[in-house]
Amino acid sequence: MIRVGLIIDEFFGGAGTAFGGYGFLAREYISKYIPNEDIEVDVLLGKGSKKLCVEEYEIDNISAYRLPRRKWFAKRWLKKRNYDLYLSIELTDNYILMNEPNKNKKLILWIQDPRPKYEWDEIETVKLFPEYNYYNQNIYDLVHDWYKQERVKFISQGNFLNQKAIDLYNLDKDVNIQYLPNPIDIDERFDVQNFPKKNMIIFLGRIESVKRGWLFCEIAKKMPNYEFYVLGKTHREESKNSEIMSDYYAISNLHFVGHVKGLEKERYLKEAKILVNTSIHEALPISFLEALSYGTLLVSNRNPEDLTSKFGIHVGDVLGDGFDKVDLYVDAINHLLSNNEEREKISKEAIEYIKTIHNVPKFISDLRKVIVEESK
Template identity: 30%
Template sequence: MISIVKDRAVDTFKVQKNKIKLGLIANEFYDLSLGRMGGFGVAIRQIADLFNQKSELEVEPVFITGGLSETGGQTEVIAHGTRLLILPKDKHQRRQLLKNEKFDIVLTMDYRSNYRPIIDSLPRVPVIIWVHDPRTPYDMKRIESTRIPGQGDNVPQGLKPVNCTSLAEIVEKSNSPFSKRPIVFAQPAAYYEEKVVGTYGVQPSEITLLPNIIEHIIDEPQTIVKSEKPSVVFLARLDPYKRPWLFAELATYFPEVDFIFMGKNHFQGLGAWEPDSLPSNVKMMGHIDGEEKIRLLSSAWVLVNTSIHEGLAISFLEALMCETPILSCVDSENVVSRYGVYVGRWDGSGREALPKFVEGLQRLLDDKNLRERLANQGKKWVKETHNKSQFIESFQYLCQQVGVIAEKS
């Protein structure tokens, strides 16, 4: 069952105490000093930014990382103006540190096995599992088919299967008389529901729609001006399962178009993609954030995504908010087929998909009316769906479900 929360006032929460302390568990936080840069990091940062900026909501966010352990006694840093706890390796010290924080509720960015020690250390704290990239065994088999051109049958880096089934044990334990800890599930896209059981081994009785927070990235009214010379962008990590080589090869078919890579590689050596001998119309921008990212997305004619697998990619939502349609071989929640051109599914290296990518990009570049119609429709959908108000409404509902806040008076 999917629960959609509507028509609730969202100015403040009537809380059972002065402020809710919210733990945000993730492995990335969109901070170069803290490791990987990706959509998970963007999404979790957006939540912290929202509550930090809207103090009247009386929610205090605290980041908790499952991907780092303390060194030299440092158990805390600041990321995006938010405290980030770096947990001790020692189980007893970790439990005591988390206990001292007195969290009212935690929200996880999807679920990964290294979250378990954190959740186990908080046996009575309610948990929201925010499903973002559920990978069933079928999905993981497809991802493992990825191969980098020129590297033969060598297995690329970053394709290791993600086993999330330990979440089922956490849910079972939380239902015990000792814990009685509520665990609820949320998702930003309705199509995830069919993947939950295969990914986590859990069948929730309800999954609440909890959107991403995207509409604020453009200050409106703001006129978006597309580049005079056609430009297309790639916004993702340059890791193998994103198959960035397809974007580079696509550039050879369009020498009069600027192809702009926004993202960095997190791997090196055999099993990583090295961007060498690139066409002259390809620009490597590395990691881009803030106003520069929005400027490049807004001026681009098309966002190209070549991944073998995606959830509802944050980059899709950002591009549409910047009035840029999408060309891709993944079609999560039918977003690409609704607001761009979907070229079909292609496994392995993906090179067989190049004719379809060429055909789709040519269509978008040649038809300004089509681009504008898709972009305008996509922007309208993002503004209406993935916004602060919808997020707050759903978050309030989830908190009510687990008894953290009272009904709004």
């Protein structure tokens, strides 16, 4: 039995954590599909509130833990658990690895959204409500040190992210980074050609500064003949985010649905024709893949792996608060909705792309293989 410690700071609502993309991957894909008769996965949520004792949770038949705040007790607990290796979705906290007493343990680092300083410079052009900057050189230095000790296996959800990871972790230019795309559950019964999609436009994600949800609202204001739905809620800085968004509650064709999941989320993804993403910064968001799996096309100022330009319209860079560029999104939406034949053709191509590149069986096989190889 290979014992894997999955290091993550959120578990999509589990143990009171936030609902974010990393947690979604951890809970809905890694913890759900990777354990088998040969691999056991524990979720490690970093430092807990108790000084001497570990905090344990049972979530979806997976054990999750927060470690003691006193380092000696954390080290003792990790020594007892004796994980064969660690797996981290990016690395947002170094408490676990700092307290691992065995200097031979390895880390599989799944590159998801590396943010070197130049990425934060771009994010900080937003002035309406600044994003919390979590840049932490200590974490990046730790990854660098483990890498130099040949203790890190890098995998990446997108090739376009690799240079950012090289810059962030100060890696050699020829570092081996294995392509391992994020998985998406695919509804094989869904037939986009015969499904009656609506003139519905959706926003799917957290309502936070970096997402610039106010731009989606401004778009809805300019397009009263279409229905716009905000699927998501605020997690950080709730009062400030809510204050900004409350100015838009009176728009009659704009609907604030809140956090959605399961069949409810699937219904919106199936019925919508377009997903709009207005973020100042993105890696390759799960929401893009989910939308494309149902033939819902993309309109965004972000173009990860060229997916927006292939399966929708990339409006170009939109920096700052973005109010001066709202018409770019409006024009893109109008183009897609007024050209049904073109949109339907691209919708079918999008679904086939997701089925080929982001299917779950391939993800299971590839990640299990990496885990087995790195545990030797």
